Amino acid sequence: MMLKSIICHLALFGLGSARVQFLGMSIAGGEFGCQIDGSCPLGSTQLPLQSFKLGGGDGEGQMKHFATDDGMNLFRLPISWQFLVNNQLGSPLNTANLAKYDKLVQTCLATGAHCMIDIHNFARWNGGIIGQGGPTDEQFVSLWTQLATEYAASQNIVFELMNEPHDLDIPKWAATCQKVVTAIRSAGAKTQMILLPGSNFDSAATLVSGGSAAALMAITNPDGSTDNLVLDVHKYLDVDNSGTHAECITNNTGAFGEVATFLRQAERKGLVSETGAAPDGSACLARFCEQNSFINANSDVFVGLVSWAAGSFDTSYLLAQTPRFDGQKWVNNQLAADCVVDTWLKSSEVVPAPAPVASSSSAIVAVPTITSTSYLTGTRTISMTGTITTIEIQETSSAVIESSSTVLETDESQPTTILNAPALDIPTTVETTTNSAPIASMKSPAISNKYNTLQQAVL
Numbered sequence: 379m380m381l382k383s384i385i386c387h388l389a390l391f392g393l394g395s396a397r398v399q400f401l402g403m404s405i406a407g408g409e410f411g412c413q414i415d416g417s418c419p420l421g422s423t424q425l426p427l428q429s430f431k432l433g434g435g436d437g438e439g440q441m442k443h444f445a446t447d448d449g450m451n452l453f454r455l456p457i458s459w460q461f462l463v464n465n466q467l468g469s470p471l472n473t474a475n476l477a478k479y480d481k482l483v484q485t486c487l488a489t490g491a492h493c494m495i496d497i498h499n500f501a502r503w504n505g506g507i508i509g510q511g512g513p514t515d516e517q518f519v520s521l522w523t524q525l526a527t528e529y530a531a532s533q534n535i536v537f538e539l540m541n542e543p544h545d546l547d548i549p550k551w552a553a554t555c556q557k558v559v560t561a562i563r564s565a566g567a568k569t570q571m572i573l574l575p576g577s578n579f580d581s582a583a584t585l586v587s588g589g590s591a592a593a594l595m596a597i598t599n600p601d602g603s604t605d606n607l608v609l610d611v612h613k614y615l616d617v618d619n620s621g622t623h624a625e626c627i628t629n630n631t632g633a634f635g636e637v638a639t640f641l642r643q644a645e646r647k648g649l650v651s652e653t654g655a656a657p658d659g660s661a662c663l664a665r666f667c668e669q670n671s672f673i674n675a676n677s678d679v680f681v682g683l684v685s686w687a688a689g690s691f692d693t694s695y696l697l698a699q700t701p702r703f704d705g706q707k708w709v710n711n712q713l714a715a716d717c718v719v720d721t722w723l724k725s726s727e728v729v730p731a732p733a734p735v736a737s738s739s740s741a742i743v744a745v746p747t748i749t750s751t752s753y754l755t756g757t758r759t760i761s762m763t764g765t766i767t768t769i770e771i772q773e774t775s776s777a778v779i780e781s782s783s784t785v786l787e788t789d790e791s792q793p794t795t796i797l798n799a800p801a802l803d804i805p806t807t808v809e810t811t812t813n814s815a816p817i818a819s820m821k822s823p824a825i826s827n828k829y830n831t832l833q834q835a836v837l
């Protein structure tokens with residue numbers, strides 16, 4: 379066996395399958411007590427930093443479970459503005475309270491997932507709308523400047539500017555968001571994803587028709603680009619989109635379809651950061667699964683799907699997707715298992731790979747196509763014609779490419795990742811073939827233990 383550093387680039391970029399890049403769960407509790415007028419009593423905050431054994435929300439156990447057993451790679455961590463500043467509007471972040479929230483954030487980051495900071499205030503503070511009679515834009519900018527400074531070095535942080543704005547002046551709100559985006563980038567968080575939330579509770583049904591989508595998509599980074607500025611999208615399946623009824627009356631394909639069409643025409647991306655249904659609700663199992671399959675099928679414009687909710691919610695909560703610990707392992711309820719995890723894992727529809735994009739540092743000499751995929755075993759076979767001379771691994775840390783005659787190891791110190799392409803976020807084994815003999819299997823170290831185990835079995 380020969381060891382060798384990977385030199386340059388293989389054109390795996392651009393492979394696409396019909397599922398979103400980021401699948402995740404809200405690990406709720408930091409927003410407990412928040413009302414839609416932006417009141418969030420401090421005493422109600424219940425960060426999921428407890429052990430389930432003590433009857434609390436075991437955010438750490440849940441996130442490890444979802445990441446390891448289900449391959450989830452994004453967790454949403456709601457928190458109230460009041461908690462972060464200890465109820466003192468305009469104050470610096472409260473050190474003690476930030477430390478508690480940060481514990482949850484670090485626990486999330488430790489799973490390897492992306493972690494979303496969600497200010498759960500409905501664009502308000504105690505009844506007053508930000509920049510529209512309530513807190514000033516400067517106070518809101520100050521909050522985000524401090525958070526961005528705190529997490530500037532963490533590439534896996536996602537900034538969700540605000541949960542569910544509603545009943546406000548949309549152009550003014552977009553102007554407020556522009557100031558925050560500029561502040562976040564200027565604080566050093568230059569490339570992290572920022573989610574831009576629209577009015578009417580960010581509803582997929584009205585984002586386009588109500589004007590939010592167009593107003594928010596005009597927001598730019600300081601350099602004029604719109605890189606990693608993503609439309610935030612929410613929607614429930616009950617009669618008034620409130621997520622408070624057990625009956626699911628729609629699969630929302632109309633609403634999400636409208637947003638998808640808008641994004642496609644605008645050449646932009648969206649992320650569904652909140653949706654959910656009642657595990658025991660009428661028609662919910664069918665319609666929630668249909669909805670999530672639809673979102674996955676539109677993964678060219680939807681980069682992620684985050685379900686509501688686990689964390690400090692008891693398993694009896696109307697929309698609970700809180701897993702249960704059976705003494706040995708975590709167990710998802712059927713809604714979470716079938717409609718969130720399985721619609722994603724089992725998505726086998728493969729869209730044609732776009733033409734590979736040539737890199738300046740290497741000639742692309744192989745055109746890969748997916749010949750088979752199994753998300754259940756975590757394997758994917760990719761066939762290539764031509765001569766493979768170069769492979770770019772874009773995961774940080776090591777990856778190993780094996781063949782019958784060659785083992786290529788990446789240099790762990792190199793920045794690296796090819797496998798962040800949407801299709802390849804759980805590519806535990808990539809078998810490639812050249813003209814003749816199979817030459818390579820590729821392991822990604824960023825995948826969960828479950829898949830590592832399966833993969834090693836496969837290898």
Ligand SMILES: *[C@@H]1O[C@H](CO)[C@@H](O)[C@H](O)[C@H]1NC(C)=O
Nearest residue numbers: 628629630631668669671672
């Ligand atoms: C969503 O519901 C509509 C209306 O019942 C139905 O026609 C459509 O097939 C469903 N979509 C999916 C993805 O199942």
